[in-house]
Amino acid sequence: MNSTRTRRVLGAAAATAVAALSVGTLAVPAHAAGPALKLDVGPAIKISGEPTTQSQFGENVFLRAGRTGSAPVQNAKLTLDTTGLDGIAVLTVSGGRCVTAARTITCDLAYLNSDSESVPGYLWLSAVPGARAGTKGVVHAALTAPGAESATKDFSVEVGGAVFRTAEIAPRTQAKVGSTFTPAVRFANRGGVSAARAIVEIMMLPGLKVENWPSNCEYATDPGQIGQEGFGAPIATTHAICTVEGEILPNEPVRLNGLDLTVTSEASYTFTDFMVFTDPDAPGAQGPALRRRLAFEHGTGAPVTLPRDSAEGIPSGYPDINGHFTEQEVLADNGADFGLTGSWTPDSSGRVGTLSITATNRGPAAIFDRSGGDATPFVRIQLPEGASVTDLPKNCRANNRVQGVPQDHPLNRFNCDVFAFYIANGASTTHVLGVQLDEGAVPLSAVVSFQNEVSDLEDGYPSAPMSWDPDPDNNRIKVALRSLPAPGTPAPDSGAGAQEEPVVPASAADSTGTGSGSVTGTGSTAADRTATRTGTTATTGSTGTATLDLADGGELADSGRGDAVPLAWASATALTLGGAAFLTSRCLGRRRS
Secondary structure, eight states: OOOHHHHHHHHHHHHHHHHHHHSOBOOOOOOSSSOBEEEEOOSEEEEOSSOOOOOTTOOSOOOEEEESSSSOEESOEEEEEOGGGTTTEEEEEESSSEEEETTEEEEEOOEEOSSSEEOSSEEEEEEOTTOOTTOEEEEEEEEEOTTSBOEEEEEEEEESOOOEEEOOOOOEEEEOTTOEEOOOOEEEEOSSSOEEEEEEEEEEOTTEEOSSOBTTEEEEEEOSHHHHHHTSSOOOEEEEEEEEEEEEOTTOEEEOBSOOEEEOTTOSEEEEEEEEESSTTSTTOOHHHHHHHSOOEEOOBOOOBOOBOOOTTOOOSSOOTTTTEEEEEEEESOOEEEEEEEEEEEOTTSSEEEEEEEEEEEEESOEEOTTSSSSOOEEEEEOOTTEEEEEOOTTEEEOOEETTEEOSSOOOEEEEEOOOSEEOTTOEEEEEEEEEEOSSSSOEEEEEEEEOTTTTTSTTOSSOOOTTOSOGGGGEEEEEEEOSOOTTSOOOOOSSOOOOOOOEEOTTOOTTOSSTTOOOOTTOOHHHHHHTOTTOOOOOOTTOOBOOOOOOOOOOOOOSOTTOOOGGGSOHHHHHHHHHHHHHHHOOOOOOO
16 A cells, blocks of 8 residues: 555645646746756745744755756756844754855856756745844855856745634545535634735536536636646646735634535545635735636636634644645545446458457546555456467566465466546546467457455455446456357357357356356357346357456355355445445645644
């Protein structure tokens, strides 16, 4: 399983992707052929009014350096002039190639090879004893290198200024599709001076919506940049910026009133992030970058307000870097039908062809695997003895392990990636494998199943335990590769013509997929066989193509454990509730320490 740190990074990836765009950048325009240097740092940094000791690897000045073009820049130096902090704060640096002389810090960056990279060393700002709350200073930063245009940047430092700290919001479980609720967004001013307003930034994932945005909120739809940068799949998110005017005194707790969320049919596990700031360009604010690339509209509903609230559950003290952030998680009483379909298309010889496998989320819910592997399924294709792969797609690979242990011989088993972290309703992927069959008359079939990180390593899971799926029967199928006798072998005459074995669910199929568990019967007719398998179709035309639709019924194969039970036993309700428990334990968002 992924660590808590990994899940926090994943949970915050949407915010990080946009926040990177909100950092102020100033570079002197290049007038020569050489590269131009760049400095990225927030325009205003707020720190506690009390002196604070830097922890190991602690950092509260996030400064990045870079260069334009593609060639590396040698002998780059960063200079930080802190004269403007006299009597207000002290800037120190630990680690890296940095030296301090009087009020100037000089860092040897040596080698810049990207447009934005972290400065070696950890920069830390601390108030000086007795500094008055609300006082401000300035740091002058300069980046230079031989043959390159230099870059300069000033950033202000405020001691003990107004700053908000949020309370955590309890997850909302077993939420009904169509229901509406008010998230408990609560925060307090933990600075030493009053705040003139509160700016609430909102990022909402699919599965939640606001029916009528308040008039003091602006909102816009992001078509999917966050997903591409953070999760590998586009996620259409909604962003909003609500500005609530009015004084908020030091240590005064308030709550956001008048913003209601509606649970939509896409909801399974989803969430909405809230970040609260005193100023539009406060450290961590994403609004400026969002406004540059999205078209915001004004809401028309009743304005949101900030009535005074209880301080219970709102941490005291000056906030850490995540102190302005809180999140409403929602686990809906909803599901998504994942299904597999497949087809075998041989050439005229009947021995060489293509095996096509399609994985689809038939909805209604979108599935978001925030934990990174627990729920995102991949597809396993088990070929029988007598079949070999001649062409493997680039996102498929051989799997010669059993419960994580490498075997001393090939298993003729292949894993194919099908979905990223976010799996929208209707998402579908197809993999086409080239396959060659040995000569012979023995029927051959491939067994295809959903698997994931859990089912691939633990015994007792014949397919991925996708607890949100109300219909597990189509999560494991069997595709006939050779049902008729090999070319040149006379077919038996039954009077009605030879019947090809259809493509069926992999109920009771053995691990090699060699044909056990297929529906056969001595003396049965074509009509008998059709009647016993509604929803399953196999057709053979002049092209010799066998196609597969989702099949009804059938139990999953026993894994070999005496206590194993087929996934098909569970009702839709039990599976949905199980999904809530599974995602609650695995997919919680980032949490502040």
